[in-house]
Amino acid sequence: MVHNDKFMFPYEGAWSDGREKLLCLDTGSWRVTRPVLDKEKCNYCSLCALYCPPQCLKDMGDHYAPDLDYCKGCGICARECPRGAISMMPEGEFADDSAKR
Amino acid sequence: MVITGNATAAYGAMLCRPDVATSYPITPMSEVAEQLSAFRANGLMETEMVEVEGENSAMNVVAGASMAGGRTFTATSSWGLSFMYDAVQHAAGFRAPIVMVIANREAPGILAVSGGQQDIISVRDAGWIQIIVEEGQEILDTIIMAYRLAEDYDIQLPVMVNYDGFYLSYMATAIEIPEQTDVDHFLATLKEQPKRQVLEPGVALGCGTHGIEKGFVELRYRQCVAMERAAAKLDEIDREFGELFGRSYGGQIEEYRIDDADIVVVASGGVAGTAKVAVDTKREQGIKVGLIKLRLFRPFPRQRLVEALNGKKAIGVIDRSVGFGWDCGPMAMELRALTPEIGIVPILSYIDGLANLDITIPHIERAIDEVQSAALGKSYQEVTWIPLEE
Numbered sequence: 012m013v014h015n016d017k018f019m020f021p022y023e024g025a026w027s028d029g030r031e032k033l034l035c036l037d038t039g040s041w042r043v044t045r046p047v048l049d050k051e052k053c054n055y056c057s058l059c060a061l062y063c064p065p066q067c068l069k070d071m072g073d074h075y076a077p078d079l080d081y082c083k084g085c086g087i088c089a090r091e092c093p094r095g096a097i098s099m100m101p102e103g104e105f106a107d108d109s110a111k112r
Numbered sequence: 113m114v115i116t117g118n119a120t121a122a123y124g125a126m127l128c129r130p131d132v133a134t135s136y137p138i139t140p141m142s143e144v145a146e147q148l149s150a151f152r153a154n155g156l157m158e159t160e161m162v163e164v165e166g167e168n169s170a171m172n173v174v175a176g177a178s179m180a181g182g183r184t185f186t187a188t189s190s191w192g193l194s195f196m197y198d199a200v201q202h203a204a205g206f207r208a209p210i211v212m213v214i215a216n217r218e219a220p221g222i223l224a225v226s227g228g229q230q231d232i233i234s235v236r237d238a239g240w241i242q243i244i245v246e247e248g249q250e251i252l253d254t255i256i257m258a259y260r261l262a263e264d265y266d267i268q269l270p271v272m273v274n275y276d277g278f279y280l281s282y283m284a285t286a287i288e289i290p291e292q293t294d295v296d297h298f299l300a301t302l303k304e305q306p307k308r309q310v311l312e313p314g315v316a317l318g319c320g321t322h323g324i325e326k327g328f329v330e331l332r333y334r335q336c337v338a339m340e341r342a343a344a345k346l347d348e349i350d351r352e353f354g355e356l357f358g359r360s361y362g363g364q365i366e367e368y369r370i371d372d373a374d375i376v377v378v379a380s381g382g383v384a385g386t387a388k389v390a391v392d393t394k395r396e397q398g399i400k401v402g403l404i405k406l407r408l409f410r411p412f413p414r415q416r417l418v419e420a421l422n423g424k425k426a427i428g429v430i431d432r433s434v435g436f437g438w439d440c441g442p443m444a445m446e447l448r449a450l451t452p453e454i455g456i457v458p459i460l461s462y463i464d465g466l467a468n469l470d471i472t473i474p475h476i477e478r479a480i481d482e483v484q485s486a487a488l489g490k491s492y493q494e495v496t497w498i499p500l501e502e
Binding site: 018019020022023024025026027028 | 206207265309317318319320321327335
């Protein structure tokens with residue numbers, strides 16, 4: 012029998028920790044295009060955040076910004092934005108800060 | 113009180129005060145759902161009854177309510193069990209301590225509105241603890257014990273309490289309904305253990321999810337370890353139940369006239385009662401035969417069986433179901449898996465009681481005679497489909 016200290020989850024049930032273990036899939040690395048917001052057009056309606064499949068759009072108070080660790084670049088936010096405020100830009104254009112990830 | 117097995121199951125559930133109960137009616141357990149609704153309508157219990165559109169929803173409702181921290185109850189049979197199969201597996205993966213009664217009935221494949229144990233055999237690898245009972249009082253008492261087992265912090269697994277559909281489900285017998293205060297007291301022990309993790313608003317927790325592959329292995333491993341713990345725990349709970357209520361059932365298995373027996377019959381459910389009569393008759397004729405009533409089917413009561421069967425000369429196993437892909441009954445196959453521990457002895461498989469056919473006293477006496485003959489070294493038939501030979 013494996014000793015308890017080998018277990019990654021602290022619970023006896025089937026629970027895994029959403030903050031540390033569940034979201035550790037590096038889905039951001041799948042991205043080939045990235046959502047870029049034109050703040051002039053955004054009216055902070057939150058539709059992009061509602062539609063985001065991995066729910067990675069963070070509320071910044073007056074707009075939403077993608078968490079690039081998890082954003083897969085699917086483009087649904089850009090497609091659903093009623094004001095066309097989001098454009099999907101090729102990831103290659105951000106080579107410098109991609110390297111940071 | 114003289115009530116049917118189904119009504120008894122409903123009383124057992126009511127006494128445990130579930131927070132949420134739901135059930136989609138199906139023959140032969142519909143009366144459980146009707147009784148529970150009546151209890152609720154008459155103000156006898158405060159359980160939230162959820163009306164569902166089918167068994168799959170029923171299992172998902174109780175799984176969700178269980179993950180939210182509630183005590184839950186449901187009931188089904190045969191086709192209903194098949195229709196909820198994905199949710200049945202999910203519930204075990206969620207480690208949701210649901211108690212579900214099943215009035216056993218033939219499973220889909222050949223249409224039969226009749227009794228048999230094929231339904232529980234078809235879910236034996238779903239990850240549920242499976243207990244099979246023999247008679248009415250045992251239904252009620254086992255439901256109470258099942259909550260102690262399911263909600264034990266070290267176990268946290270759903271439990272199926274099985275009784276013979278059509279036979280036990282509809283037969284009315286005298287049942288002693290325990291005092292509510294005694295049941296409350298018996299279940300209060302659960303409050304002394306660490307609180308199990310449940311859904312918490314605002315807390316990012318996954319249930320039955322794992323993130324990465326090793327997490328999957330860990331959850332599966334812990335599910336299996338918890339299942340193994342249930343075997344000895346049932347013995348403990350059964351003893352404690354006996355001290356408080358004056359009735360106990362042997363825990364994982366009931367041993368009947370086993371100690372000095374040369375040969376053993378293994379049976380489960382209502383047939384065990386018939387088998388006891390046959391054992392007594394054969395004892396009078398000088399055959400040293402005993403009976404093992406298999407109460408716990410998952411986890412398989414390996415250790416208890418090995419202790420009870422050690423040194424016995426031959427074993428007969430009565431199955432009310434078939435095992436596809438093995439030329440014997442499912443329980444007989446599992447008994448054969450004990451060979452490394454109990455040694456090579458003849459194990460005779462009997463398939464009987466399919467589709468409501470009676471397993472009669474002469475059927476079992478015939479089996480005992482054949483097992484005795486095999487014990488004396490004579491040749492024997494490994495598998496016998498009794499109804500085809502009558």
